[in-house]
Amino acid sequence: MGSRGSHAARIPDADSIRRETGFSQASLLRLYHRFRALDRNKKGYLSRMDLQQIGALAVNPLGDRIIDSFFPDGNLRVDFPGFVRVLAHFRPVDDDDSSMRDPKEPEPLNSRMNKLRFAFQLYDLDRDGKISRHEMLQVLRLMVGVQVTEEQLESIADRTVQEADEDGDGAVSFLEFTKEMLWCPACIFSLGCAGVVCSQHMGVNCTEGFHLCFQ
Amino acid sequence: RMPKLERLDEEDGDRSRRRPSRKQPPRAERVAGRRGAQPSQKERAEGSPRPGSPRRKQAEHQRLREDLGKPGRSSTKRTCEGRRKRDGRASLKEQRQRAPPKKEKEALRKETRKRPKKHRSPSLASSTSGGESLSEEELARILEQLEDKKKLIANMRNKPWPMAKKLRELREAQEFVEKYEGALGKGKGKRLYAYRMLVAKKWVKFKRDFDNFKTQCIPWEMKIKDIESHFGSSVASYFIFLRWMYGVNLVLFGLIFGLVIIPEVLMGVPYGSIPRKTVPRAEEEKAMDFSVLWDFEGYIKYSALFYGYYNNQRTIGWLRYRLPMAYFMVGVSVFGYSLMIVIRSMASNTQGSASEGENANFTFSFKMFTSWDYLIGNSETADNKYASITTSFKESIVDEQESNKEENIHLTRFLRVLANFLIICCLCGSGYLIYFVVKRSQEFSKMQNVSWYERNEVEIVMSLLGMFCPPLFETIATLENYHPRIGLKWQLGRIFALFLGNLYTFLLALMDDVHLKLSNEETIKNITHWTLFNYYNSSGWNESVPRPPLHPADVPRGSCWETAVGIEFMRLTVSDMLVTYITILLGDFLRACFVRFMNYCWCWDLEAGFPSYAEFDISGNVLGLIFNQGMIWMGSFYAPGLVGINVLRLLTSMYFQCWAVMSSNVPHERVFKASRSSNFYMGLLLLVLFLSLLPVAYTIMSLPPSFDCGPFSGKNRMYDVIQETIENDFPTFLGKIFAFLANPGLIIPAILLMFLAIYYLNSVSKSLSRANAQLRKKIQALREVEKSHKSVTGRTTGRDSEDTAQGTSQNATQLPLTKEGMTPHSASQTQTPDKKAEDPGTFGSASGTTLPASQGLSVARPTGFRPDSGHARPQTHPWRSASGKSAQRSPH
Numbered sequence A: 001m002g003s004r005g006s007h008a009a010r011i012p013d014a015d016s017i018r019r020e021t022g023f024s025q026a027s028l029l030r031l032y033h034r035f036r037a038l039d040r041n042k043k044g045y046l047s048r049m050d051l052q053q054i055g056a057l058a059v060n061p062l063g064d065r066i067i068d069s070f071f072p073d074g075n076l077r078v079d080f081p082g083f084v085r086v087l088a089h090f091r092p093v094d095d096d097d098s099s100m101r102d103p104k105e106p107e108p109l110n111s112r113m114n115k116l117r118f119a120f121q122l123y124d125l126d127r128d129g130k131i132s133r134h135e136m137l138q139v140l141r142l143m144v145g146v147q148v149t150e151e152q153l154e155s156i157a158d159r160t161v162q163e164a165d166e167d168g169d170g171a172v173s174f175l176e177f178t179k180e181m182l183w184c185p186a187c188i189f190s191l192g193c194a195g196v197v198c199s200q201h202m203g204v205n206c207t208e209g210f211h212l213c214f215q
Numbered sequence B: 001r002m003p004k005l006e007r008l009d010e011e012d013g014d015r016s017r018r019r020p021s022r023k024q025p026p027r028a029e030r031v032a033g034r035r036g037a038q039p040s041q042k043e044r045a046e047g048s049p050r051p052g053s054p055r056r057k058q059a060e061h062q063r064l065r066e067d068l069g070k071p072g073r074s075s076t077k078r079t080c081e082g083r084r085k086r087d088g089r090a091s092l093k094e095q096r097q098r099a100p101p102k103k104e105k106e107a108l109r110k111e112t113r114k115r116p117k118k119h120r121s122p123s124l125a126s127s128t129s130g131g132e133s134l135s136e137e138e139l140a141r142i143l144e145q146l147e148d149k150k151k152l153i154a155n156m157r158n159k160p161w162p163m164a165k166k167l168r169e170l171r172e173a174q175e176f177v178e179k180y181e182g183a184l185g186k187g188k189g190k191r192l193y194a195y196r197m198l199v200a201k202k203w204v205k206f207k208r209d210f211d212n213f214k215t216q217c218i219p220w221e222m223k224i225k226d227i228e229s230h231f232g233s234s235v236a237s238y239f240i241f242l243r244w245m246y247g248v249n250l251v252l253f254g255l256i257f258g259l260v261i262i263p264e265v266l267m268g269v270p271y272g273s274i275p276r277k278t279v280p281r282a283e284e285e286k287a288m289d290f291s292v293l294w295d296f297e298g299y300i301k302y303s304a305l306f307y308g309y310y311n312n313q314r315t316i317g318w319l320r321y322r323l324p325m326a327y328f329m330v331g332v333s334v335f336g337y338s339l340m341i342v343i344r345s346m347a348s349n350t351q352g353s354a355s356e357g358e359n360a361n362f363t364f365s366f367k368m369f370t371s372w373d374y375l376i377g378n379s380e381t382a383d384n385k386y387a388s389i390t391t392s393f394k395e396s397i398v399d400e401q402e403s404n405k406e407e408n409i410h411l412t413r414f415l416r417v418l419a420n421f422l423i424i425c426c427l428c429g430s431g432y433l434i435y436f437v438v439k440r441s442q443e444f445s446k447m448q449n450v451s452w453y454e455r456n457e458v459e460i461v462m463s464l465l466g467m468f469c470p471p472l473f474e475t476i477a478t479l480e481n482y483h484p485r486i487g488l489k490w491q492l493g494r495i496f497a498l499f500l501g502n503l504y505t506f507l508l509a510l511m512d513d514v515h516l517k518l519s520n521e522e523t524i525k526n527i528t529h530w531t532l533f534n535y536y537n538s539s540g541w542n543e544s545v546p547r548p549p550l551h552p553a554d555v556p557r558g559s560c561w562e563t564a565v566g567i568e569f570m571r572l573t574v575s576d577m578l579v580t581y582i583t584i585l586l587g588d589f590l591r592a593c594f595v596r597f598m599n600y601c602w603c604w605d606l607e608a609g610f611p612s613y614a615e616f617d618i619s620g621n622v623l624g625l626i627f628n629q630g631m632i633w634m635g636s637f638y639a640p641g642l643v644g645i646n647v648l649r650l651l652t653s654m655y656f657q658c659w660a661v662m663s664s665n666v667p668h669e670r671v672f673k674a675s676r677s678s679n680f681y682m683g684l685l686l687l688v689l690f691l692s693l694l695p696v697a698y699t700i701m702s703l704p705p706s707f708d709c710g711p712f713s714g715k716n717r718m719y720d721v722i723q724e725t726i727e728n729d730f731p732t733f734l735g736k737i738f739a740f741l742a743n744p745g746l747i748i749p750a751i752l753l754m755f756l757a758i759y760y761l762n763s764v765s766k767s768l769s770r771a772n773a774q775l776r777k778k779i780q781a782l783r784e785v786e787k788s789h790k791s792v793t794g795r796t797t798g799r800d801s802e803d804t805a806q807g808t809s810q811n812a813t814q815l816p817l818t819k820e821g822m823t824p825h826s827a828s829q830t831q832t833p834d835k836k837a838e839d840p841g842t843f844g845s846a847s848g849t850t851l852p853a854s855q856g857l858s859v860a861r862p863t864g865f866r867p868d869s870g871h872a873r874p875q876t877h878p879w880r881s882a883s884g885k886s887a888q889r890s891p892h
Helices: A003-009 A014-021 A026-039 A048-052 A055-059 A063-068 A079-090 A113-125 A132-144 A152-163 A176-179 A185-200 B001-016 B027-035 B041-046 B052-079 B084-098 B101-118 B121-128 B135-156 B163-183 B190-217 B221-267 B282-284 B288-292 B323-355 B358-370 B379-403 B407-447 B456-478 B482-538 B561-601 B618-636 B642-664 B679-702 B718-729 B733-739 B742-801 B807-824 B827-831 B833-837 B840-848 B854-860 B868-875 B878-889
Strands: A130-132 A171-173
Touching: A014 A026, A014 A079, A026 A079, A026 A132, A048 A063, A063 A113, A079 A113, A113 A132, A113 A176, A113 B868, A130 A132, A132 A152, A132 B358, A132 B379, A152 A176, A152 B358, A152 B379, A171 A176, A176 B358, B135 B163, B221 B323, B221 B379, B221 B482, B221 B618, B221 B642, B282 B358, B323 B618, B323 B679, B323 B718, B407 B456, B456 B482, B456 B561, B456 B618, B482 B561, B482 B618, B482 B679, B561 B618, B561 B642, B618 B642, B618 B679, B733 B742
Parallel strands: none
Antiparallel strands: A130 A171
16 A cells, blocks of 8 residues: 555655656656666666657657757766656646746746757757757757758758847847747647657656647 | 665665555555556645654655665766766755755645645546555554644634634635545545546546547548548548538438438339329330439339429328428428538638637747647658648748739739739620520420430530639639639639530520420320220220229329429539549549659650649539539438438548549649638528528419429429318417418518618628737737837837947856756756845746736846847847748748
């Protein structure tokens, strides 16, 4: 009966993680199992290789970017709290109106802004806070491959920048990105699916509503 | 594994007194943990309002962490060395631990207050379902909490709170009590509670599965998606149209078969009993030959598939089913249903297209940032998705190029006029050719022994025209240099005109034929009567025994023009289908095979050079489909079996064409997006429906039915059947009402009223759409203004940055901090309140509202955020020039 409780307790730092990310005990436990399943050599952390073995990420053109997001500062390994913290972005937005929340309290990881921020970082390769034309071209090449000529790719990138760019610096900043995405809730939803794959393949069942659901 | 083991031991020590039997295999443990949704006990425990508990909890935490710390901390340190966030987090922990208990309590209170709400989210709701896994300690705690809540509810009146707060607290407390009473085995009972949770979970799962199932039930959805991803939405639009058509035809099929053919087969007089249901003596010996059957003569002609087979008995069978009436009503309701469904789908298409358009601002951005579907997990689907993303980008590129194309207007105009002139010539020529052939065939039909070619000349010529004219038009249309989407519409219109001409020539010829037959009818009628009279009154028969009736096959009979018309339509439909399939097989598949396999041993590159692979001919196929449907509508009154044949045709054509497209066609060179509303197809269909309604209405209203075949034989006009039914089967006052309703004095005002209503609704919708367009323009203008304003300020700050290098550097030192605070990985952002305070506006303002006003976002931005904007400026390429370049350089 109580065996589960004790099992959950084996997760290091469980309480603080839960406080920070808002995961329930059960999901945290499941994530922990997934973490250990991915961790093939039982070394206590995940390396890039460990994440690359996930099938859905391998076929995803942005899979590398998603994996990168687990290794924020050029680290080569991610431990369990870091792993959970990334996945916490995929929890559905809490419906509490923000007036209820203490303004001093930090924004939860699954807030709309943080979700958008996460999606933004998938495109922001060099993490300078803006998506430049060059970065866009790289992503485009990943997405459409060789079937479109280079000039066409360039014109797509130019056009994208032109659409989103408001201050004329030739790049899409986070604010511009946010504004743009708010124009089209449906698009944001599809963007939101970025999370599902992570959570699904990292062991969180998608049925529990873990996605970057902005609506 | 080390920390885990330690933890285990620690747990053991802690709980051994409560649970003596802790020896369980770890495997079972894991399974249990996975399956059972774990209650968030700690969370709950934390939220306990008991004054003593937080501190105790705190202590426990500390102890745990220290235990853990020895082996664990070194690794933590290793991984996160130099990470400020980590430090921040650690410091926060300390802060929290040192925090005065009062503040702690406040926070906890808040958590408690929030919890019932949280439990609505599915993840947590599932976690509470595992009520039996609560440990005793937790149970006790919750019990205590429950008591508190109950006490609170009881004492609510006495609290010095404002009313709103009281109400809120009361509601929350009640919710809490209801939630946990069940879980604790009190109140309604633990079992019931668990059962309810189980049912709720299963229900959610069922709904999800059912949704999946519904998606899977859409026929050919995957096939069409597959085609769409490779060939673009324009080709897919044809297949969607085909599917829609199939659905409509299924309904028509059900109507006709259910209400006309099956009653006749089941309850009508059997075959061979009366003359109209018997093959005449002269045709009998050849009636089963394939060549005869293939022409829908012989036994097929005298079957329930055609008008002539039906008897004019008012009621048939023991059900006293009024077949002539049903026949008439079904004929009318086929048109009624088709009209209704076409118009309804047109209306729904318009609604869909109205809400689109507004995102035109960000086409490329959305494609870029949101096109990948992250749920894709297998590589084949991923390949399809790649193809579809590429296709959609290509579509957008074509659109862009087209909107930026500069052209010589005079030359274009001249070419367009020329092209139209050529095409009108073609149309006239083909019209005349058909007229000529039809005249000739009427002469042939009078002759006795005609060859196969002479008999089928009309069909052959029409099929040939249908095969060769569209490519000719397409070749001419390249002169015009339209955007492919507009080009497609022109092409559709022209081929439509061609087909329409063909159709109407065909109909006129048919009408001539009908009139000829009608004029002969009177003499045949006399002959029939005379024969029968002679037969019964002939001498040389024993007068005492009544003569057996004349064998039905021997009775002379009229030509039954209705069946003849039905047969014509049937033949046309079948030959059309065969020509389509043969064209696909020869023109697409064999060509593709040839190109593919002969390429190894040929002098030039077949794939890139002359024959190459075929493209899918959208316009031809769409129109073929539409006209075929027109045939069905026209013919189904005279040949009820036609719809059945058509259903088969559409079904085979769906599979056959899907296969042909995927196997032997290449995508269009300029893939273009189908216009959002497929209303153009629907408009054509509506036109064809109307046109095919005319001849049928004409024949029903103004031609007398044949005297010896069909359900209306013996009546002056076909619609007399309604009058008859009203007179005989309805009470008299209903008959009077009908007569009253048919009064022109009532009909004309009603029509006038309808016109007025149409006018009013039309003007309303126009004004609304105008307002919509204006609003859209306003938004666009607003954006432009904002954009230009921003770019101006950006430039000035770029200039300023050189002058005030000092100030910028100061800003720059702050910059990383601010950025740090915004990254999601930084634990500092979520943990340290002091850091958060540095940029309080950024998230608070933006996330609070669902659609943040642009000011809210832009205010939070530091002015010196972009010190490098001066450098970035020259990099921007205005789209116009770049796309112009690409338009010139692009290979096609």
